Amino acid sequence: MKHKNFKTWLLAVVAVLGCASPGRAQDLPQEIRIGWAISRTGSYAGGASTTVIPNYEMWKADLEKAGGLEVGGKKIPVKFFEYDDRSSSEEAVRAVERLISHDKVDFVLPPWGTAMNLAVGPILDRYGYPHLATTMISDRMPELRDRWQNIFFFTLTSSDYAKGVVDLLSKMRTEGQIQGKVAVVNVADQFGIEMVKAGREALVKAGFQLVYESSYPMGTQEFQSTLSEVKRRQPDVFLAFSYPPDTLALNDQARAVGFNPKVFYTAIGTAFPVFKERLGANAQGVLGLGGVSAELPVTRAYRERHRQMFKQEADYNGSAVTYATLQVLAQAIAHTRSVDRKTVSLDIRTGVFDTVIGKFRLKNRIWSEASLVGQWQDGVFQPVAPDQAIGVKPIHTPKPPWKP
Amino acid sequence: MPLLDALLNGLTLGGMYALIAMGLGLQYGVARIMNLAYGQFLIASAFAAFWLFARHGLSPLLSLLLLPPLAFACNWLLYRILLMPLVRRAKSRSALEVDSILLSFGLLFVIEGLVLALFGGNYVNYAYLGQVVVVLGTPLALNRLLALGFALLLGSLLYAFLHRSRYGTALRAVSVSPQAAQLVAIDVRAAAAMAFALGGTMVAASGVLVSMFLTFNVSMGVVFTMKALIVVIMGGVGSLAGCLVAGLVLGLTESLVATFIAPGLTLVATFALFLGLLMLRPTGLFKGAAA
Numbered sequence: 001m002k003h004k005n006f007k008t009w010l011l012a013v014v015a016v017l018g019c020a021s022p023g024r025a026q027d028l029p030q031e032i033r034i035g036w037a038i039s040r041t042g043s044y045a046g047g048a049s050t051t052v053i054p055n056y057e058m059w060k061a062d063l064e065k066a067g068g069l070e071v072g073g074k075k076i077p078v079k080f081f082e083y084d085d086r087s088s089s090e091e092a093v094r095a096v097e098r099l100i101s102h103d104k105v106d107f108v109l110p111p112w113g114t115a116m117n118l119a120v121g122p123i124l125d126r127y128g129y130p131h132l133a134t135t136m137i138s139d140r141m142p143e144l145r146d147r148w149q150n151i152f153f154f155t156l157t158s159s160d161y162a163k164g165v166v167d168l169l170s171k172m173r174t175e176g177q178i179q180g181k182v183a184v185v186n187v188a189d190q191f192g193i194e195m196v197k198a199g200r201e202a203l204v205k206a207g208f209q210l211v212y213e214s215s216y217p218m219g220t221q222e223f224q225s226t227l228s229e230v231k232r233r234q235p236d237v238f239l240a241f242s243y244p245p246d247t248l249a250l251n252d253q254a255r256a257v258g259f260n261p262k263v264f265y266t267a268i269g270t271a272f273p274v275f276k277e278r279l280g281a282n283a284q285g286v287l288g289l290g291g292v293s294a295e296l297p298v299t300r301a302y303r304e305r306h307r308q309m310f311k312q313e314a315d316y317n318g319s320a321v322t323y324a325t326l327q328v329l330a331q332a333i334a335h336t337r338s339v340d341r342k343t344v345s346l347d348i349r350t351g352v353f354d355t356v357i358g359k360f361r362l363k364n365r366i367w368s369e370a371s372l373v374g375q376w377q378d379g380v381f382q383p384v385a386p387d388q389a390i391g392v393k394p395i396h397t398p399k400p401p402w403k404p
Numbered sequence: 405m406p407l408l409d410a411l412l413n414g415l416t417l418g419g420m421y422a423l424i425a426m427g428l429g430l431q432y433g434v435a436r437i438m439n440l441a442y443g444q445f446l447i448a449s450a451f452a453a454f455w456l457f458a459r460h461g462l463s464p465l466l467s468l469l470l471l472p473p474l475a476f477a478c479n480w481l482l483y484r485i486l487l488m489p490l491v492r493r494a495k496s497r498s499a500l501e502v503d504s505i506l507l508s509f510g511l512l513f514v515i516e517g518l519v520l521a522l523f524g525g526n527y528v529n530y531a532y533l534g535q536v537v538v539v540l541g542t543p544l545a546l547n548r549l550l551a552l553g554f555a556l557l558l559g560s561l562l563y564a565f566l567h568r569s570r571y572g573t574a575l576r577a578v579s580v581s582p583q584a585a586q587l588v589a590i591d592v593r594a595a596a597a598m599a600f601a602l603g604g605t606m607v608a609a610s611g612v613l614v615s616m617f618l619t620f621n622v623s624m625g626v627v628f629t630m631k632a633l634i635v636v637i638m639g640g641v642g643s644l645a646g647c648l649v650a651g652l653v654l655g656l657t658e659s660l661v662a663t664f665i666a667p668g669l670t671l672v673a674t675f676a677l678f679l680g681l682l683m684l685r686p687t688g689l690f691k692g693a694a695a
Binding site: 039040041042043045046048049050053087185188214215216217219220221222223224225226228229232244245248249252253255256257258269272274277278279280312404 | 406409410413414416417516520524525526527528529530531534535536542543544545617618619620621622623627658659660662663666667668670671
């Protein structure tokens with residue numbers, strides 16, 4: 001313990017010497033103002049309420065309880081601002097503009113979802129605000145990273161996630177766990193289309209046989225006819241690049257029509273607590289997008305706090321990462337003893353942070369150590385691919401047949 | 405067999421459409437209230453059923469007995485208190501339609517706000533009667549069959565009420581011509597309040613049934629309003645039989661398109677059917693009021 005204390009001390013001294021020029025602490029304001037616009041209502045409210053809002057609320061409560069953000073041994077109270085963007089991009093843009101010009105916030109926390117993050121990106125960039133994008137999955141990320149110098153990504157691109165699944169399938173085929181027949185469906189919006197495009201390419205390249213491929217309109221919850229048709233093609237693998245309500249419907253209706261492929265994958269929403277509540281024992285073996293290991297003691301403690309505070313579990317993908325980004329922001333402010341956005345952004349680029357998912361460092365403004373594919377194993381959504389992901393577990397195959 | 409699968413799946417889906425549309429049919433067809441908050445009422449009832457089930461262990465089947473009468477009372481009061489002033493001052497039926505659109509648009513936000521405050525914006529989904537029964541070789545979930553059954557049952561009960569009872573005949577008279585109905589000593593306002601409340605009862609029942617198998621959250625109300633509106637207009641405003649038939653046709657179309665063409669085209673097929681029908685029969689499948 002003593003040793004650890006010493007190390008912390010040394011780190012602190014180095015940080016102080018390295019970052020804080022004399023007089024910085026006096027530059028600190030009387031209060032720090034932080035705001036966000038989030039989808040409390042509208043079509044994105046479901047995702048926002050699961051992954052983002054509880055974390056913002058938890059962080060807010062934590063800071064209020066602590067009497068503010070601690071910077072150089074001094075507590076600076078934080079004032080929070082929140083708006084409902086009603087799931088409309090225009091509204092989100094207006095709200096963020098208001099946060100910046102009217103409420104004069106020091107930092108803006110991001111909204112939920114790819115579309116909303118894309119919508120507010122240009123304003124945050126224009127005013128030089130750090131943009132900690134946690135719930136955005138798009139193939140445009142590399143291009144945006146070049147264009148917006150203060151954006152940070154805590155997810156990977158659609159292609160990465162799609163290829164992650166296909167790589168896993170190739171590995172399973174080599175090990176003789178599956179044959180080559182694959183059926184794919186996708187939600188017909190940007191996310192689904194990007195995923196299926198990358199997925200199809202990767203599948204064909206790896207020599208898989210696509211026996212069924214189709215998109216469905218956003219909001220669809222009726223899949224009995226589609227799944228009956230898919231079942232007739234007898235694929236080994238079923239991949240659905242889906243959103244939460246369709247994810248649940250696909251799983252439930254696959255059970256209803258008795259469709260039991262060896263691999264069953266649904267994308268967004270598979271790692272949500274509602275998935276386990278709804279499917280119970282039938283969740284076993286289902287694969288989904290992402291997956292953050294819940295095994296670190298800090299992560300466990302975080303999940304427990306989340307459960308107590310909201311009477312609801314954190315999801316196994318974006319939740320802990322979202323909370324971690326808030327810690328990153330707080331620690332960057334503390335490291336640099338500054339609310340100057342440029343200084344803080346610079347620290348986020350290069351700093352090492354202690355978060356609820358462990359030690360955290362970004363490479364080239366991207367954090368890419370979470371897994372691409374996860375799987376429900378005995379009531380926990382575990383990361384299963386790629387091999388170098390944090391806390392990765394061996395995959396369970398084949399998926400057990402649905403219980404009636 | 406693919407065709408049989410598609411037909412049976414389409415029937416259960418259509419049953420749900422018909423079920424959620426019948427209440428709107430009554431409210432719009434007879435009471436002339438264009439209730440834009442219709443889907444929010446449905447979601448509120450779905451949340452109520454979920455809350456009773458998850459927190460108090462009350463079976464949704466019991467909710468099905470409990471919530472609709474409650475909804476009847478609430479909707480009757482709503483009509484009497486909120487809508488009556490509009491009815492009094494409306495110079496014509498179309499003026500009432502416009503006013504009711506504005507009022508129910510406001511109501512939409514009130515209900516959404518209340519449900520949001522009580523339950524949050526999260527997705528909700530609970531399993532009830534998800535067991536599978538095999539009908540003619542096609543596996544179907546029990547809760548969906550139940551929804552179809554209720555659509556048929558409630559549809560025929562309402563039909564019998566409207567056509568075989570004195571009070572029902574009065575409702576139909578109001579639907580055809582409020583002025584003439586007054587001449588034969590029908591209390592038009594009481595009849596309209598009754599129709600509105602009956603519509604509210606139907607929507608509560610469909611909310612409970614739908615909650616057993618769909619994932620829902622606060623914001624999904626508008627989806628149901630849209631679907632119900634399409635079915636009501638396709639069937640012919642004021643016609644219950646029209647509602648039932650239009651709902652089933654819509655469900656069958658979606659299912660057939662999803663099976664034999666592509667699931668991506670279901671929405672296109674729905675709207676193509678809607679447009680085509682409106683061009684051929686602008687008044688809907690079954691012309692006429694409450695017929």
